[in-house]
Amino acid sequence: MGQHFAPTGTPKLARGVRLRHDEARGQWVLLAPERVLNPDPVAVEILRRVDGERSIAGIVDELAQAFTVERERVEADVDDFLKGLVDKGMVEVSG
Amino acid sequence: MNVATPSLADLAGQAKALVRPKPPAPYGMLAELTHRCPLQCPYCSNPVELDRRNVELDTATWLRVFEEAAKLGVLQVHLSGGEPTARRDLEAMIRHCVEVGLYTNLITAGVGVTAERLQSLADAGVDHVQLSFQGADAAMTAHVSNMKDAFERKLAVAREVRRLGLPLTVNAVVHRANIHQIPDFLELAQRLGARRIEIAHAQYYGWALRNRAALMPTREQVFKALEIVDEARVRLDGILTIDAVVPDYYAKYPKPCMNGWGRQSLNVTPSGKVLPCHAAETIPGLDFWNVAEHSLSEIWLDSPAFNAFRGTDWMPELCQSCERKEKDWGGCRCQAMAIAGDASATDPACHKSPLHAHLLALAEEDAAAGVDQYDYRRFTVPETSQ
Ligand code: SF4
Ligand code: SF4
Numbered sequence: 352m353g354q355h356f357a358p359t360g361t362p363k364l365a366r367g368v369r370l371r372h373d374e375a376r377g378q379w380v381l382l383a384p385e386r387v388l389n390p391d392p393v394a395v396e397i398l399r400r401v402d403g404e405r406s407i408a409g410i411v412d413e414l415a416q417a418f419t420v421e422r423e424r425v426e427a428d429v430d431d432f433l434k435g436l437v438d439k440g441m442v443e444v445s446g
Numbered sequence: 447m448n449v450a451t452p453s454l455a456d457l458a459g460q461a462k463a464l465v466r467p468k469p470p471a472p473y474g475m476l477a478e479l480t481h482r483c484p485l486q487c488p489y490c491s492n493p494v495e496l497d498r499r500n501v502e503l504d505t506a507t508w509l510r511v512f513e514e515a516a517k518l519g520v521l522q523v524h525l526s527g528g529e530p531t532a533r534r535d536l537e538a539m540i541r542h543c544v545e546v547g548l549y550t551n552l553i554t555a556g557v558g559v560t561a562e563r564l565q566s567l568a569d570a571g572v573d574h575v576q577l578s579f580q581g582a583d584a585a586m587t588a589h590v591s592n593m594k595d596a597f598e599r600k601l602a603v604a605r606e607v608r609r610l611g612l613p614l615t616v617n618a619v620v621h622r623a624n625i626h627q628i629p630d631f632l633e634l635a636q637r638l639g640a641r642r643i644e645i646a647h648a649q650y651y652g653w654a655l656r657n658r659a660a661l662m663p664t665r666e667q668v669f670k671a672l673e674i675v676d677e678a679r680v681r682l683d684g685i686l687t688i689d690a691v692v693p694d695y696y697a698k699y700p701k702p703c704m705n706g707w708g709r710q711s712l713n714v715t716p717s718g719k720v721l722p723c724h725a726a727e728t729i730p731g732l733d734f735w736n737v738a739e740h741s742l743s744e745i746w747l748d749s750p751a752f753n754a755f756r757g758t759d760w761m762p763e764l765c766q767s768c769e770r771k772e773k774d775w776g777g778c779r780c781q782a783m784a785i786a787g788d789a790s791a792t793d794p795a796c797h798k799s800p801l802h803a804h805l806l807a808l809a810e811e812d813a814a815a816g817v818d819q820y821d822y823r824r825f826t827v828p829e830t831s832q
Contacts, residue, residue: 367613375519382549384574
């Protein structure tokens with residue numbers, strides 16, 4: 352199970368993709384061209400850290416610490432999750 | 447003296463209104479900022495009676511509407527028309543949408559939009575641009591839009607949109623004259639760097655209904671088109687998202703029009719009328735409220751037009767007893783009106799409708815008619831106040 356991205360890579364939401372809290376429905380939404388996605392709580396925790404500043408390793412560290420989960424598991428989950436969004440053109444990873 | 451005593455039917459109606467569950471908040475709002483447009487597509491979704499410039503809502507009213515939309519729960523606003531860039535205050539609107547958290551989608555025909563204008567729209571914070579193509583080449587685009595150099599201008603706009611880093615969707619309405627160009631549209635979209643394409647089969651209301659004999663594709667064309675799109679979806683997975691608006695005349699089931707009347711979205715016309723769908727005014731007798739007199743939330747919750755076909759209570763027995771009633775919501779009310787002459791009938795596109803054979807016959811007749819003259823979209827009465 353290889354990683355798709357280097358831990359030093361920095362992910363950011365693509366232009367035209369926005370994460371925001373939807374007050375009317377009390378949930379987080381990811382907005383993209385003609386799409387409204389409802390990320391689950393884990394996805395929201397990742398997405399809130401996808402800011403073009405934090406590296407993948409940084410995000411993994413934070414999540415592992417915040418939720419006291421094994422770092423390796425978090426690493427694999429984050430990598431998978433980002434791959435899915437990169438394939439959809441919703442996230443770009445640089446570096 | 448005449449004392450009004452409510453009839454039993456009135457009371458029953460009121461009681462029903464009292465127990466009517468509160469409809470969920472809408473996700474999207476189509477803001478038709480103007481009906482002015484330099485093109486003349488014969489299937490234009492604007493009504494045959496176009497709103498003139500002098501009845502268009504002013505900037506302040508639109509800003510209020512966007513604010514009310516955001517409060518109501520709308521997440522995405524589609525800035526459309528006509529040609530929305532005909533409004534000089536478009537940037538102000540976009541900035542306001544950004545401020546109140548609305549995602550903005552600019553729906554443009556891309557003629558008369560300069561690089562400077564696009565830069566200023568991008569600076570204002572527009573999230574996504576959807577650009578229409580009437581043909582996949584210059585000749586077809588000119589023929590359908592009735593403007594000679596429209597194609598070149600659109601290409602320039604597409605390039606500029608991508609240069610600015612904005613996501614681009616190509617929108618292609620297909621019909622008898624250009625349906626064979628679907629592979630070319632797909633190519634064009636990729637060449638222009640679009641991540642998404644809409645292949646929308648013309649929907650027959652308003653202008654398109656007038657032009658149906660010149661637009662209706664044959665059954666063979668439609669099935670070929672569906673095949674091509676299915677194949678392309680697999681081949682272009684991860685490269686180009688293909689969203690298709692299906693051609694329902696030859697289908698077995700109707701489209702889930704608007705995903706249900708008054709369920710997910712609303713449409714504000716240039717003069718401020720709020721409609722459940724852009725063609726809703728083709729249904730006579732519906733009482734549409736205007737943003738000049740009511741808040742958007744009042745209109746969404748209480749206006750008679752929105753409640754007329756909400757949910758499933760209004761449905762005829764045929765749909766009531768059908769397991770698909772919350773899948774396709776009985777199809778399209780405007781099509782039921784246009785074909786059955788009754789907006790609360792089962793959509794004749796459904797194979798269970800007693801009028802399905804009639805609809806098919808209409809389609810086949812039109813497709814074979816060989817008409818190739820369009821009645822191009824235009825303001826029907828000469829402009830006076832511009
Ligand atoms: S469909 Fe054609 S005529 Fe109608 S608003 Fe769009 S570009 Fe203009
Ligand atoms: S009968 Fe009504 S609900 Fe059933 S498939 Fe046809 S249109 Fe849809």
